[in-house]
Amino acid sequence: MKITAPISTPAEVEPLVRAGARELYCGVVPPDWIRRFNTSGVNRRVFGNLNGYADLERVIDNAHTLDAEVFLVLNAQQYGEQHLDALTEIAAHFRSIGGNAAIVADISLIASLTANVPDLAIHVSSVATCRNVESARFFAQLGARRIILPRDVTVAEISAIATELPELDIEAFVLNDGCVFEEGTCHTVHLPMNKGGPICIDNYQFEYRAASGEAPAERALRRLEKNDQDYKRWLWYRFGNGFSVAPNGYPWGPCGLCAMPAMHAAGVHSVKIAGREGASERKVKSVELVHEVLRRIEDGEPETKVRECAVGLRDAPSHCASGYMCYYPEKRSQPEIPVHAQPA
């Protein structure tokens, strides 16, 4: 099982590979793209991209020297038909300088790359919301070599897909950055924070209505409001514990470390660390965290021991005990937490 990590500058290659990443993914906005299309939307993120083709070439050279692969994100949910040729040119250039795979969500672009850049591997982005065997077969037929599963799947679902389709590489999320909605069915942009930020944490003021159109009965409303409070707490975890890091520098959740033994056993090819836009130090600490767990799995430690280690790595097991910091809460380790150390 390999660790797939995000990069946004050539300087991140060496520390991330030394920390244990064997696969790196990045985006690039070619200099003529904005001039041609008057948008920076080459991929899903406006920020966190490499500075141009020269940087991309440096990333590939450095990574290959260190025996790591490089994947290019062309992962917007959709592209206009006017973009397809330009994107195919980007992918062809990427392949010509040694790039290993493109991460793609748009089915038209997948078809175009398969036809026109046949020696470039296609990884189906999590943005494609491919989360069943039949759908994975559909993408395989289009030319995909790897399926990156979306965030909100269960380990049982991951295992079923990986077991049923051994000819496909399966990649699953393991750390960082938690969309609330499914990426492939969230048709919004992350606005600047002063304009609202991501819609899932924007300041919507909602009121409940019953099916009749009226306010819910008092008792129901109390239950709904209690559920809202729990949800806010879950949201805080979903966004990295309020966008903070643990005292020892490791990133908070969302986290799938406890699920890694099961994913390894199921034959999952890679585990993905999200966060291209994050700081370099956060990326390195993320890889270190995942690598420590992977090392123990590969050394043959029993699953329970690995999970015990996983919840101890951040030195704050109470957050793990909340159950809200997990990508795969059904696999969380449940350490004994002293009452005084339990989260409020």
Add this chain to the structure above:
Amino acid sequence: MTSTSTPTASITPNPPAGPIELGFALVDERELAAFARHERVTRDDYLEQLGDARQCVTLPDDAEPTHFFLGSEFCEHLLPSVEAIDRAVALCERWGVTFGLVTPIACDSLFEPLRAAFARLPAGAEVTVNDWGVARVVQREFPDLRPVAGRLLGKMLKDPRLPSATWARMYPNGLRAGPFREILDNLGIGRLELDFPPFGAADMYAGIDFPVGVRAPYGYIAKGRICKLGSLALDVPEKFSPGHRCRRECLGFSEVGARPGTRELQTSQRGNTMYYRHAPGMTAAIAEAVANGWVSRIVLSGA
């Protein structure tokens, strides 16, 4: 909230092939009982179901019901029971309209219930597919059914918070791309269902080489698999995590509101999905698209 867009394809009106098709999409199978009292169904029966949102719909004078849909695009836990499907099919036979089953993005465990549901459908019934895997199953195992690409497959930017039309052009839709057309053809999909987005224009549907239906008067903004409301009766670790049975709380409650200090589209959330309600300009633009023959069906549905 509409503005002019510049489609790359021709904006020549298509000659209307006949009266527009009109459908109603029902999610809650319990509401079939209200429909069952109608010996025949009329456009007013459909519009009445929308409550005060009916004011956000403009229909051509000759639009009368041609289709009735049951099921959810957004949630694996809202697949109708086979009994409800049977009732709905019988109602459609009585009314002389075509039945359609609406299906969501599926996890693997949903495929057997889906197959059981498809097996109840008469030849010629439609299946609104929102998952490529489900589309494959319909094509391969139920060739008598007619798959329609649902609006989860017709990707477009639909963020009601966008400050201007310039933002809306950041990620244009790819509905006219040749490969998209070819892939739908290969799956036997003959129709496309779409939303009308904020900052859209009537001619956004021009040049799409497919019969197009539009959902009205609500568009969906985003949908998740994690469901706040569906977690109401759950506890950790099931709470706010995927794949767990809920009590379908979303059929009893929704949330309506806005961002303070804005005059944006009315927004709501029901279960795992956020919606915007069409503003008058959007309603007019859809009517214009219908008049020009760019849209051949309107599917009324709630939020």
